[in-house]
Amino acid sequence: MKAAxxxxxxxxxxxxxxxxxxxxxxxxxxxxxxxxRFIKKYGVTSLGIAFAGxxxxxxxxxxxxxxxxxxxxxxxxxxxxxxxLRIDNDxxxxxxxxxxxWGCDNLVALYSGTGLGAGIVAAGTVLHGAGGMAGEIGHIPxxxxxxxCGCGKRNCLELYAxxxxxxxxxxxxxxxxxxxxxxxxxxxxxCRNIAENYLEALRYAAGTLITLCNPGVLILGGGxxxxxxxxxxxxxxxxxxxxxxxxxxxxxxxxxxxxxASLRGAEILVxxxx
Numbered sequence: 001m002k003a004a005x006x007x008x009x010x011x012x013x014x015x016x017x018x019x020x021x022x023x024x025x026x027x028x029x030x031x032x033x034x035x036x037r038f039i040k041k042y043g044v045t046s047l048g049i050a051f052a053g054x055x056x057x058x059x060x061x062x063x064x065x066x067x068x069x070x071x072x073x074x075x076x077x078x079x080x081x082x083x084x085l086r087i088d089n090d091x092x093x094x095x096x097x098x099x100x101x102w103g104c105d106n107l108v109a110l111y112s113g114t115g116l117g118a119g120i121v122a123a124g125t126v127l128h129g130a131g132g133m134a135g136e137i138g139h140i141p142x143x144x145x146x147x148x149c150g151c152g153k154r155n156c157l158e159l160y161a162x163x164x165x166x167x168x169x170x171x172x173x174x175x176x177x178x179x180x181x182x183x184x185x186x187x188x189x190x191c192r193n194i195a196e197n198y199l200e201a202l203r204y205a206a207g208t209l210i211t212l213c214n215p216g217v218l219i220l221g222g223g224x225x226x227x228x229x230x231x232x233x234x235x236x237x238x239x240x241x242x243x244x245x246x247x248x249x250x251x252x253x254x255x256x257x258x259x260x261a262s263l264r265g266a267e268i269l270v271x272x273x274x
Contacts, residue, residue, distance in 0.1 A: 001017060002044075002047075003038070003044045004266035005048070007050065007051050008113070009113070009114030010025070011023050011024070011026060012034065016044075020042075032076070039083055045083060047077070048267060049269075052117075054132055055088055056128075056131055059071065061131070062151070064151040088126070088265070088269060089119070089132065091118055093261070094111060094256075095107060095118075096126060098217075104121075106121065106122055108213050109256070110221070111225070112161055112225055114164050115138050115163075115164060118205070118209055137209060138205075141156070142157040145165075147168050150164070170194060173190040176191070177191045203235055203238050207239055210243040210248065210251060217252045219255070219256050226256075235253060
């Protein structure tokens with residue numbers, strides 16, 4: 001049985017080639033056990049995984065938002081369960097799915113959820129980089145913050161343009177609002193500043209990716225974007241101040257239409273039809 005799994009910072013979602021789907025809160029420190037039980041329960045012989053962390057040739061290298069030690073997970077489950085396993089970064093998987101959905105061979109998927117990341121498809125191929133680190137837009141230096149990112153730094157873009165970053169700022173400044181739209185129009189200046197800084201940081205991320213990658217389509221997705229569909233138009237209207245003007249003509253900036261692009265990308269990895 002072919003199966004796919006999306007291991008995110010908050011949820012673990014899965015699907016089988018038979019059409020059965022499910023999800024569960026991601027437990028701390030028990031990821032390998034969960035996958036092992038899943039394989040046995042459903043008789044999985046081929047598994048595709050979208051993972052919210054850095055991945056290189058079947059190995060989990062780092063995971064800022066998930067507590068799991070670096071491991072050659074492909075080798076581990078091949079030796080332990082005899083399972084053929086393919087794994088890639090969740091945003092790389094999302095970009096694969098978005099490219100399929102939009103019919104575009106030059107596309108960037110920028111997702112703001114628990115973290116901030118990007119997947120890049122250039123000439124129909126996912127860009128991985130020499131060590132599988134391509135697209136880690138959330139961890140480029142941006143501005144100093146009074147708290148630490150999951151990667152250990154204090155100046156990551158993710159600290160400003162992600163769900164986890166919003167929550168850290170909300171607690172730090174004592175903002176009573178929890179919804180981004182309400183924060184933006186709050187009477188409390190601290191709440192408004194958090195929301196305005198989020199918008200600026202997300203535009204900075206989008207503009208940087210447009211300038212560097214020159215995609216035909218930039219897709220905005222992730223939990224924060226899905227919960228605030230007005231964000232896409234706000235990013236479009238301000239993008240001219242953040243991207244190289246020559247890279248802007250003809251570009252489409254769209255909100256993701258997929259319910260779970262990372263899971264669909266994991267299905268693509270193992271050949272599960274859409």
